[in-house]
Amino acid sequence: MKTQFILSTMMALSLSACTAVGPDFTPPTMDMPAAFTAGGGSSLQSPELQMWWRELKDPLLNDLVAQGLANNLTIQSSLARIRKSEAQLRATGINAQTTGNLTSSVNRAGADNLPTTTNDTSILSGTFVIDLFGGIKRGQEQAAANLEASGFNLGDARAAVTQSIVMHYVSARFAQEAAALTRKTVASREQTLSLVRAKRRAGTASEFEIVQAEADLFTAKADLQGYLSNFESAVFAMTTVLDADPAPILHKMQRGASQPNPRGASSLGKPADLLRNIPSVRVAESTYAAAVAGLGVQEAKLLPSLTLSGSLTVSDPHSWSFGPAFSLPVFNRPALKANRDAQIAAVEEAALNWRAAVRAAVGEVETQSNSLVRSNRQIALLRSAVGSSETALTLNKANFEAGRSSLIELLDAERTTSARRLALAAEVQSATIEWANLQVALGRGWKIAQ
Secondary structure: OHHHHHHHHHHHHHHOOOOOOOOOOOOOOOOOOOOEOOEOOOOOOOHHHOOHHHHHOOHHHHHHHHHHHHHOHHHHHHHHHHHHHHHHHHOOOHHHHEEEEEEEEEEEEEEOOEEEEEEEEEEEEEEEEEOOOOHHHHHHHHHHHHHHHHHHHHHHHHHHHHHHHHHHHHHHHHHHHHHHHHHHHHHHHHHHHHHHHHHHHHOOOOHHHHHHHHHHHHHHHHHHHHHHHHHHHHHHHHHHHHOOOHHHHHHHHHOOOOOOOOOOOOOOOOHHHHHHHOHHHHHHHHHHHHHHHHHHHHHHHOOOEEEEEEEEEEOOOOEEEEEEEEEOOOOOHHHHHHHHHHHHHHHHHHHHHHHHHHHHHHHHHHHHHHHHHHHHHHHHHHHHHHHHHHHHHHHHHHHHHOOOOOHHHHHHHHHHHHHHHHHHHHHHHHHHHHHHHHHHHOOOOOOOOO
16 A cells, blocks of 8 residues: 555656646747848847937936936836736745645643643644646746746836936927027017117108017017927926926026937847847737746646645644645636636737737837938928028018018018028927937837936
8 A cells, every 4th residue: 555655656746747738938930021121230239238318418318317217116116016026936836836834732721620731732734736737837937927028018118218208308408499599589570670660760661560570579489488388398297207306407407408419320230130129029028928828827727636735743642644635627627718718819919919019119110210311301401491591581681771671571581580490400309309219119228227
């Protein structure tokens, strides 16, 4: 009998070394274009460690990004999720297979005409689940994949926070630039109004022309207030991302600085690089791996289970027990099959989500890189247009003072020059944001903690 027990136990342990049920996860692949439509060269080397925002050469922006990466609440939440996933992983494997308790008790008993007795009892009991079909192993794989996904989620959060800080910073600097340009427009229209009033006193201008000049001046002053409000809104939005008091940062930003404007083109690498470089794609891949492992967990629940249980009782008298227990799901089998089928669908969904994440990553690089090329061309053309408009405005003022042109022509020249200056500043803002979005789309900088 003893020999039979030993043989059965050894057989069970040998079965536990068999291949785990359910499919093994294989990193997914898909056909990728050889290059982006905007071009591309050799693969990018460790883009996740590249602090791309420093290429804008703005010390204050560098400080703000570092502050955001250290303090942002979304990043802090992602770090908490990592700690949670680490704890869940520790609960798998051997820790999931073993349970046990130590119980100690002291009982005193007595009765009339009987002596009082004390009974001390200590019971040590334990159960070990033999992983016959690898369900526990698959559970550990699932927890490890979830932990990996949490890590990439943190990278995705860092990328999004950096992108948001840069976007708000660029928007704030644009608003400051627009306010400065509008102040120039206000000064120019004040000069025009002075000229018209002088002509009115000389009898060569009408009251209607004075009213026209005043209206354009008031419009410019109103526009100035709008840009100042936009500046403050952008700064306040940025301090929300930073989880910081807005007053000190607003004070620093009010000192002013030139609009951020990246120089030079960004290397795009190859589309296949995105499979490794983009945290959102890596999250989707890890989630897919967790779903595949989860299928093994559900498959194992449909199969028999074997546990070894034992206990040792220290009392008077001492006793012990030890032996295997075999269990086969019967009445709950339909529910377990339903769970298995649901997990199959979850695996299919995770695979499709991964493909969608890859397509989205490629599309984002294509969109931002081509938009940036177009914006840079627009900037060059707008600079030429601004130069021509400023020359035309100077000539118009001289002609108006000499009486060779009308006020309407001068006001039109002022409006055109102002509009083109603002259009240039707005296009610089758009190009910088597109450039920043492209850096994130290429997977740059998401492993930088501070």
